[in-house]
Amino acid sequence: MTEVQTVKSSTISFFDLPIEIIEQILPEIEHHRDLINFACTSQLSSQLVIPHHTEYRILRLGTSSSAHIWTHLARRPDLACNIREIDIELHAARPPREPSALIEDVDFEERTWEVREDEIARALGYMRRLKSFAWEHRSLSPTFPGPNERHFAPVVLDTLQKIGTVEHLYLDMDHWFKFNEPIEECGLWRMSQLHSLALRGTYEAEDWPSRSTRNAMVLVNWLNSLTSLEVLRLPWGMFEEHQTLLFFPKLRYLNIQYTESTAVVLDFLERHPTLQDLTWYSNWNFPAPSQLPSNFLPELRRFEGRYDFFEVLASRTEINGDLIPIRKFESLILHWMDEDDYFDKLCACPGIDHQALRILSLANDYWNIHELAVAFPMIEELYLPPGPVFDFESFLSGIEQFKHLKILYRSLVWTDLAIETGGVPADLQDPELQSIVNERIQALARRCPSLTQIGHPKATDWYIEIYREESGQISSRNEFVFQRPLCSRFEMDSYWLWDP
Template identity: 25%
Template sequence: MLILYLPPEIIDQIVFLVEKPRDLLALALTCSTLSNVVIPYHIDYRDIRSPLRSNLWDHLIHRNDLANRISRLFVHDDPELHGLIPFPRLVDRNEDYENESKDRILLRVCDALSLMKNLVSLDWELEPPLSELNPETTILVENVWPTIKSSTSLRHLHLPYPAPWIRKYNVLSNPLWLIANLTSLTLDNIPPPLYPFPPAPCIASLLRHSPRLEKLCLNATSSLGTLPDIPLPCLRRLIFRTCIRDQEPLSLSPCPSLSRFLETHPSLESVEWLDSFPALLDDHTLPSLRHIYGRDSRNGVENILNTSLHQRRPIESLGQLRLSPMLFAALSNIQPHSLRKVDISHFPTIEDIVRLADMFPAITWLRVPAIDYRNEFSAVTTRTILTAEWPDALSRFQDLEVFHGVSFFLEPTQCEENLHRAEYLHSICPRLREVDHWDNESSAILELFPIDVPGGACVDAPGFRMALKERDIEDLDDRYAWREPFD
């Protein structure tokens, strides 16, 4: 029987079982009948990003069938995002709630959350954050946290740490610290350990209730002091950031709790840190490690790579590397053909890029800082580097597909010259498909690819035809952003 001959409610249930947005879109494109069901009632409700002050909540309270279809919910307080990010077209946009108290709005949000029986991911990022609510309010303890805790389908949770100076938010009986069965947890604005109510016991309680956690991200306002020593046998990814205040000196010593945490979680495949960094680890630590992103100026990456495993590590990606003789010695502990993705923050000379290519010929993704290397005051290199020096270095990366950081192209009006430059890059890196645009401040990058059909803006070359395509990027920060290995 054709699906279109089924009753509408059966069609609706079948569509509900399709989880991935791209599969939903493919289904919607088959015919207008399915499009009229899939797009407004399913695609629009799987992934929602809404401001806190919105009539979305009343809409969902009255349409619990649509609330049931929400899988991912992002709550924010940025009015500039309203209308630019996913939001159901069936909901009228108005500003009737601008003058309403945050407590009353939160009560409606709780009512709507309680109807989302299939909610998998909840990201809660508000400005001002929840910690700036009236200290006497009971909305968080009596409504918000219990509602989130009661969601049996929730697996990913992203929250700001609530009011560290208020005792009732920090007692272990608070429903927030009893949320269970998560596979991904992100906590922002974690207070220092010397507050009247230190965060460590509360975070430890959260971790104990989610023993099958796979991803943990902790963003602290200063040195966290200690990581909860909780066994998480399924943990694959750790992100540990400490945002040092301007008046606080940067620590030049490694973080013992981070080192201990890494040594006691052999299942980790990806490790990222900011400011804090691990010490030299025990032998045979992190046998499953594949991705390292160490944003510090010390030797945290070297400390991990120099751990003895009696064999080279199969590392696939490295982020924010500061190339140096000490680092190259540590990089020799990586399998030459395993490394595919490298993000460099500092390199003394272009010869260091060449040496990297010779050590790891299978690199497909490379980023260097997007600056003018002819400027002798640049802190990224120890000497000026001309644009003409890059092609010889890039020609060593025969598997390179993506290269960010050096502007090879002119303004779009000079299309013919750009095509010749693309043709040349393709000749030295035959797999290259994405490079920087002509301007470091542009919100676009350039894709280059050979085409088999005539037409369009292209030039002839022996054996292939080259074309250029400009791709816009909404967020300039995403242009050079590290692409997370598991996302």
């Protein structure tokens, strides 16, 4: 036998491996598109991947229809172990994502509205690759609906703490801290591996006052154990009095809910120079530029809040002989702009790198599309409210100057058509209106070669997606579709999760 024949005969195909080994390899494929690409290579690979892996990466469930899902996952540890992300929503505002092909083990007669405590604990316990967990149950007690309104928050959090893999945690519910007594025993306070943390909802001051030493120090000690934390959103009042005790060495994103303690916030910000993204709607007592140190938030790239505070951040004031450096903002979402000349000052602002800005959203209805294109030519996402005067042809001549524009939000394109917002229909019923919409989409797509999404004319959360042929021409097969963006709660680059 020749050497070539020897090598050929010893070559082992991936599918020659024992199925146990293959099933250890496939879960390591993280991205859905990679799973699909692998599934498309052969019929055998398709049988291995679909639906055992393609439908068992992300679960997006409504609380009123999830009981049979938990029953199914509690019975199938081989499938539950592939789950990476769980998103439980009270109102299921976004499209659900749940397995549809392999729930035959839960007969229709078995299905019930009530989630069993042992099943949810067992199912979560199998999810040893779970990274992200979000639970939105605002305005109701944190329970899964059922005849007995069982209180499952302790079970859920204790199980998540035991599996020890969750890095991104989002809880949005009222009275979320009243889970266990004594408070130290709740699994939440023992989860020290978190990279992202958002706790939203109301709480009773008499139950959890910041001046209550025992509860406050439990919170402070737990937060300080999160040394890998990069993203933080907390009710500020819960740790305001103890914020000087807190330090997060890797903090990149901070969302500060309303507070009157501007000085306290500034002190916290100054001690976290790693911050890149800040959401803070400061009150009227914002500081003068001279009150900030020259190296205040040197890494800040994204800001959402009052225009007044943006002016402070973008000031070129000289402090102790040092000129505040130019800020390279990539995203600005500015609100409460009461000055008539704010737009002119923004466009001419000397304290920011105009070439760096990629995302811009303004709340004031005074703007000029042509001036904006000259001031910020690299913008990729643009949201402007309807202006006092709107002419589509003039707008089109201005918008085409944004050579890198990818997303154009709803209010800009349809502002003169008086289209009522609301539910999203399958199509626009009025043929004349539909014709206008089509013409505008075509015109925008031709003038803006990078444009991929336009805000839907009838709903703020939906977009029209533009398809182009490989030649760059707009597809005649399917010019646009109506769809809601299927973004993840934990896409950390976009921070979709942290929008108010």
